[in-house]
Amino acid sequence: MNQAQLISAQWIWTGPGQLLRDHALLVREGHIAEVAPRSHFAGRNCSETHYSRHIITPGLINAHTHLELGYLHNQLPAGPFVPWVVQLMAKYPQADAMAATVHDAVTRGVIESLRGGVTCVGDITKQTPHARAALAGTPIRAVSFGELQAIGARRSLLDARLVTAVDGTHAESRLTIGVSPHAPYTVDGLALQDICNDTRCAEMPLCMHLAELPEEADFLRDLSGALRAPYDSIGTAWVLDDSVPRHPGGPIAWAKQFGLLNRIAPTLLAHVNYASDDDLAMLAANRNVAVVYCPRTRAFFGHDAVTPHRYREMLARGINVCLGTDSLASNPDLHLLREAQLLHQRDATPAETLLAMLTVQPARALGLHGLGTLTPTSSADVAVFEIDSTAHAVESLVANAPTATAVYINGTRVQA
Ligand SMILES: [Zn+2]
Structure with missing residues (x-):
């Protein structure tokens, strides 16, 4: 996946203590290039996949x-x-x-x-x-x-x-x-x-x-x-x-x-x-x-x-x-x-x-560098889960243990 793409959601958990609202991941060549508010990317010439009632986590x-x-x-x-x-x-x-x-x-x-x-x-x-x-x-x-x-x-x-x-x-x-x-x-x-x-x-x-x-x-x-x-x-x-x-x-x-x-x-x-x-x-x-x-x-x-x-x-x-x-x-x-x-x-x-x-x-x-968090240079291994938007996003995720809405590995969507 060479073309840059945005993957965005209501919530993104990039790592411990880092729960971001209305942010997007800019993914380029299989890696996270940037993590920022969605508004930051307005006008960028790249496709966006938005998950409206979801949390994105590292895979x-x-x-x-x-x-x-x-x-x-x-x-x-x-x-x-x-x-x-x-x-x-x-x-x-x-x-x-x-x-x-x-x-x-x-x-x-x-x-x-x-x-x-x-x-x-x-x-x-x-x-x-x-x-x-x-x-x-x-x-x-x-x-x-x-x-x-x-x-x-x-x-x-x-x-x-x-x-x-x-x-x-x-x-x-x-x-x-x-x-x-x-x-x-x-x-x-x-x-x-x-x-x-x-x-x-x-x-x-x-x-x-x-x-x-x-x-x-x-x-x-x-x-x-x-x-x-x-x-x-x-x-x-x-x-x-x-x-x-x-x-x-x-x-x-x-x-x-x-x-x-x-x-x-x-x-x-x-x-x-x-x-x-x-x-x-x-x-x-x-x-x-x-x-x-x-x-x-x-x-x-x-x-x-x-x-x-x-x-x-x-x-x-x-x-x-x-x-x-x-x-x-x-x-x-x-x-x-x-x-x-x-x-x-x-x-x-x-x-x-x-x-x-x-x-x-x-x-x-497991000694896997660049995995387990979503920060610039991380591999774009990402899971997307639908959550109860009235609850705390991480609480809802763990309490309900939903199946994934989407999964990306190296920035490529691998599962619907
Ligand atoms: Zn065993």
Whole structure:
């Protein structure tokens, strides 16, 4: 889009604390060139698209999802994690159906994301060639985290798995490559250390599921507890050999010991559902570390009945907390605003705080410069939502969680 255009609305939220009335964005060559009152642009020779009862926000960023698992929508029971993951493994598509299943799930997931105003996803994939090819065929922006497992007797497979996980064949300006060591019960400390020290990964965004489950502490201490069950159920407990380092201090201290919390590149910790005061202090020590809280998925697995998520204390300590949906295998939809809506209704968390957790905070967490705010030189990734014009615009947006009226990526409208 080379020709300059104006996108204007009753309200534009350009970033935290910046709600502008009757303003317009001047968009040129995919970027924001100017933000000013509509009257400022009178007489300019460029087209204007005006949204009269709407709020424009930066395109929303879903910091944690697995689009390829969309084929499991409504297929798995709510409740404890271990039975869920055993069923998930039993439902993997056959090898000859994998490419088509992943392509279909990713494509549908992108459409659903765009409908919710999401212009960028932090997407975890175990099927990297298929998922990245599918993402590259859509307009959405993505950080594609190649997921891998490497534990005990299978740690020797790490290097080959890393080659696949960080493969950049489909990388381009909209598709960034990241790496995702899966979780503390599938990647052991030595493998995690190798990933953190690997020169291919050192500057990449990294995402790991961490402190999602209370059972992680038992597994890390002596390979016992409920997280051993998936290995027993599929007959792979033999991989859990003496080479797996035992760690008594829980997953956050474990992650620190093996280098995950010392990275110089963006490091996202998915969930952190269980964290002590000492854990929060460790997370707050490195501003490259972010937490992704997935409220509806957390509720699906029953963690809210055990203890509330400490996201507000994390924010108060300066930890970068973002919101994510996680996958359709544990969430009813990919409509990111509904995660914020839940916290607004349940916890009375201010709408402004929540909107930052969908925009500027995930942009920083994923290492995406020029996204998450609408300021000159930002990419013109924009979402437009109809709001109740009698209410405060940001309040109305978060309270009602509407679908998007329009979405622009790099200044091009991609969804009606
Ligand atoms: Zn996940």
